[in-house]
Amino acid sequence: MIEVLIFATLNGLVTGLLLFMLASGLTLIFSMMGVLNFAHASFYMLGAYFAYSISLYLGFWGGLLFAPLIVGVLGALIERYGLRKVHDSGHVAELVFTFGLAFLIEEAVQFFWGPDTKNYQTPDLLDFPLFTLFGQEFSAYRGFMITISVGIFVALYYVLTRSRIGIIIQAAITHPNTVANLGHNVPLIFMLVFGVGTALAGVAGVIAGPVLTTFPGMALVLGSIVFVIVVIGGLGSLAGAFIASLLIGLLQSYAIASDVGMADLLNLLGLEFARDHPLDDLWTLTLPQIAPLLPYLLLVLVLIFRPSGLMGKREQ
Amino acid sequence: MTVLSLRNVHKNFGETSIIRGVDLDIHEGEKHAIIGPNGAGKSTLFHLISGRYHVSSGTILYKDEEIQNKTPYEINRLGLARSFQVTNIFPRLNVFENIRCALLWSHGYAYSFWQLLGRQQALNDNAMEVLQQIGLENRANYPAGELAYAQQRALELGIAVASGADLIMLDEPVAGMSHSEAEKAVQLIRKITQGKTLIMVEHDMNIVFDVADKISVLVYGEIIASDSPENIRGNARVQEAYLGEVVSGA
Amino acid sequence: MKMPLGKLPESLRYILAALALLMAGQSQAQEPIRIAFIDPLSGTFASVGTSGLTQLQFAADYLYNDKGGILGGRMIEIVPFDNKQSPTETQIQFRRAISEDIRIVFQGNSSAVANTLHDAVTRHNRRNPGQEILQINYSAVDPILTNEECSFWHFRFDSHAIMKLEVLTDFIAANEEIKSLYVIGQDYSFGHVVSETTEQMMAQKRPDLEIVGNEFHPIGQVKDFTPYVTKIVSSGADAVLTGNFGADMVSLARSIIDSGLEIPIYTFYAAYDGITATLGEDGKDQIHLVHNETANPIPTEERRAFNLAFKAEHPDRDVTQPRIVNALSMLVKAMEESQSTEPAAIASALEDMRFTTLTGDQAWMRADDHQLFQSLHISVHTDEGIEFDADNSGFGLRTIHTVAPEDNLIETSCRMRRPR
């Protein structure tokens, strides 16, 4: 049992940190521009695909270096020539634009790379078990994923709190108008933040691609979860996003690891249930079965009882 | 007869106290102006009365009914209407619809989804009357968001008074207007608030002394004086705290 | 509502008129025999559908059209219809096929789609006597289609789930080293059939073998299978059995391999369309698959020639579903025998048909339930002894165990109702 717990925690951590890499970019973009970028996970997917293509020539590390750059530039261009144009039509139009973008990117990926699963592999350098516990290996690559995620978190934190641009961004999050009045080139900052945000998603794609498989549906699987995280964490709150990422990563991991079901609950309550009852489906439900639903359940509950999210201040 | 009375009303935002124990009585038919320096809490006081904010403590009575815990729409239904400092209209509806919407509740339609607006003769006539009053009848089919500023302010007033409320609260009704526009606006205010109780926040002292028959001075969340215009003019404390500097500065 | 509504249909009328012209142009003299192929050709599942379409088209050309056609010189024309693997779209495309006067429909992907199509065909045939449609199911394995829900107008050319499981569980049961088995699958009907049937069969065949886990995960929703693998590891299972397909299959297998668990994985769909390439060296000798028609070693020259010709024309594709070829060949044989292209006549001729496939298999279409019986194989993912690899990866399937058709006969609950 203990090994399940340990590995569930580790797995939850890996997923949580990966989610945070996406959520941090999304939060940055939202705080700055007030746009919930529906296409954020699509940039994650683009990261994986670009990295795959680059890795065919330059190996994994080349992909790690260049793919996020390409994704970031692409993101900045989309902000400059797409999103900014839509900005005048209001927030709903922006949200709908990113929604359309997500749709378009998925189709474009299928167009350029085809619908097959891509053979994107972990680098040989990291192809060894980091440690073996109770007969199960924890691969070095997963350790690497954790390192990169934490590294990015630290770097981001450092940039946001110490650097000049970070301070401007921080100010823009809380007082967007003042920053513009101070004479900063806000459109440029927007473009930059969007570029960096999408590049972060790109990094996540690069490192997640080999383990979570690179296929055209990978954005869809993650997309709405990331959304859920930033909303649960509180829109615009980086700390909230961090907590929510880990929370959801761990929650899902533990739920899968558990073996609890409705049947156990009913037994505990001393209730019997008949087979072939119309509600049979409900009674035979197990926690692992509904694990992927939990984030959405959490989302709805949070929004009902605390619409501003766990750490959110700004009411919409 | 007292229409509205505030008893020891407090409002805090976190640690900061904005309204610190206000007592105020408004009598029927009175034209009551509230003045005070910037940041004194005038708009907050309006928001408290109209239900946008809830009081931290104290009571607000409207016609002997406690309203401090009611929502804005409940308060509005009791016959208390207000305008806003920043133009607050329905930009994508046309001017006529703006006024008609403001009339709906008082005409008793509530949330009806079985009556067709086009068939409601009395309602539509009433809306046209209000439009004529505020001088926007030839702009009836214009999207409200595309009106000129002064016209939007007039519409703002129209929405506030349309419903035939007994107590009307105007928050800086002539802010941002040119002198001639302001003059027109004052005439309009006179016309449409005839026979009604009016509470008004305004910075332009000429207008205040022109319109009001009673003035309260709010300084740092407290009413330091509440009296007729003449007495306020002569009140030393007011002079010191507020009027002096403004008048001399102007 | 100021816009005149009358303007709206103008453009629509032109488009539809253009379409009508186009369709009129298509149905001309020297009538080809037209066969509808309804499967996903766009969207996430497109790879399997387009691959099937390519194989069917190739088989029609290579085996018949290039040799002068059938029934005295008529060509076979495969008309693709894209259903995006959606039941709703399937209905729409089915109606479109009817509208084009097509009477034979090929379909294979997803049991849900097969079931809807089956319902639609049954309803259509009942309501439009004399204009019946024939459903050729080349891949959907839900047992009910040749059991409770069987129909005269439906023929299945793949072994259904229970037949395949029978072979798979026999194979596992025979392996004394396997003392415990972990079953994991997608939370939908096929996954449930696999889970329940495995449990039943194992209890019968190897009461001592313990099912240490029986898990469902939501279909297409799992980002990372590692947590599931953790459970598999801690259960101490000696083997894993799964009915997963697509990305869920790849992710699961990768996670198992990555965690260093070296136990056999028994599957239905862990090959081709990018999966073989992705598993590559890591999955060697670990991934097992149950299927019809041996790929390696190639049993006959005919099959070798077919595969080579296919590869020559489509270097990036593989012959992933030889059963499509079988279905077409048997269909043609039925047409030749009955000298007709009427579904009723073809169906009667197909019943009880015996046929030798390109691979040399003896196949039998049982009249009782319209289920095809042929030998089933268990193959292993490897790069040794592979003549025809998958995804040009050097890896492919090598058959290690074969069950003859007479040994996988299985009872049916079908009560076939034939038209008078």
Place this chain on the structure above:
Amino acid sequence: MKTLVKKISPWIGYLLLLLLLPQFFDSVLAVSIFNQMAIAIVFALSYNMLLGQGGMLSFGHAVYFGLGGFLAVHALILIEFETLTFSIIYIPLVGGLFGLLAALFIGSFSTRKAGTVFAMISLGVGELIAASSLIFVSFFGGEAGVSGDRTYGPPFFGVEFFQNIEIYYLAAAWVFIATLFMYLFTQTPAGRMANAVRDNPERAEFIGYSARWVRFISFAAAGFFAGVAGGLFALNYEFITEENLNAVTSGRVLLMAYIGGLGYFIGPIIGAVVLTLMNSLLSNYTELWMLYLGILFVLTVMFLPRGFAGFIMMHQLAWTRGKLKSLALPYVKTGVPATVFLAICVALIELSHVEGEALHYLGLELSQDSGLTWALLLIAATAAFIATRKTLPQLRNAWIEANHMEDSSGEADP
């Protein structure tokens, strides 16, 4: 009297159009497409009640469509087994009532806020219900869904609904009724206040209305009509599955309403017709139709924020002033090279995608391997693009000219 005629004539035209369409196109395919359109029109209009009229961006509207459809199919099953006996013409009403019920429940907590909070709740609820539909097999039938048969009800004036054309006339009747009622809803106090709350929820509260209640009523009505659409779906296809209430369907209706034009009542109708045609016709000619749809959608959001209907309405002023003619020539001048450019772009996209064989495109046979083909196409594309850019200012000038106000009103325009 004259205004009455003016008011009613579009409706009579609409009704005639609905009834006469199958007289012109009576193939199985055409009728199948008309049925799809009928369903899409009701669904898209109901979505517009939320987003266009009420300002609620929903990512889960398919929930009400799907739930209505599921109950409708279950009703068909009950009719088949003679537990219930009523004519199937009322099935859409069954769907509508269940859609309403679901909307009443979910709306009770989701309409408290508009904006992002509402959008996110709709997303969460949508995902939850879509996922539960796969778990609760006895009601939803798993991924295969549930199927019924519409022909077992008592005949309606001798019609037993064997053929799709019979369903079409039934659907047409329902579409007409639903459209009419949805239009009338916009003319009621509740409908007008929905616009007001969309524009400015805060102010609405100060004229006596609870923004939440106003939203709730629109939401419930939208749920009802989505359920009606679901019922029509059930009648047409005689089955329903999980995909009909998941995010894909929700996304599609958003696409329809947006491309058609949110601000106009007729917008979603245009969107429903255009998207249905694209879906059924375009997908026949190319596997890449989804890519084109994505491009169309993004371009629409960028350049036609008010959708196709908005584009048409842009010409209203020029039309009333009799200047539409002066726009015709500039439109042709820019339109021809622009169309050529788009056509070549499509050719390039298709050519790079085609497998092995040559591409047959507009009567031409293009070879993928020929460098010359590529070069020619690229040159032609560039030329067409330059021509478009060159003629664009002319169009712009003509446009300004046609819409220029000579200021007849006398007062200053804002």
